[in-house]
Amino acid sequence: MPKKTFLSMYGPRKCKICKGNIEIVNGYRDGHNAEPIVKGRCCDACNSSIVIGARLYDLFKNNGGK
Numbered sequence: 001m002p003k004k005t006f007l008s009m010y011g012p013r014k015c016k017i018c019k020g021n022i023e024i025v026n027g028y029r030d031g032h033n034a035e036p037i038v039k040g041r042c043c044d045a046c047n048s049s050i051v052i053g054a055r056l057y058d059l060f061k062n063n064g065g066k
Contacts, residue, residue: 016040017050 012021013029016038022031023044034042036054 013041015043015046017042017046020045 012024013031014020015022015031016034020043022029022041025044031041031043032047032051034040034046034051036058037046037051042051
């Protein structure tokens with residue numbers, strides 16, 4: 001009987017934004033925090049292109065652009 005691996009038991013996680021698979025990096029499979037866009041986790045691409053921009057927007061909006 002083949003040994004079960006972590007991935008074969010649980011499968012890849014899905015990005016809450018684009019619904020694609022979240023890549024496993026150095027054994028870490030949970031990706032990034034997707035807030036303030038959605039609750040849950042997101043992939044590297046969505047984090048870079050969507051989430052970080054939304055966080056910066058919120059930061060400057062809430063601090064009056066200072």
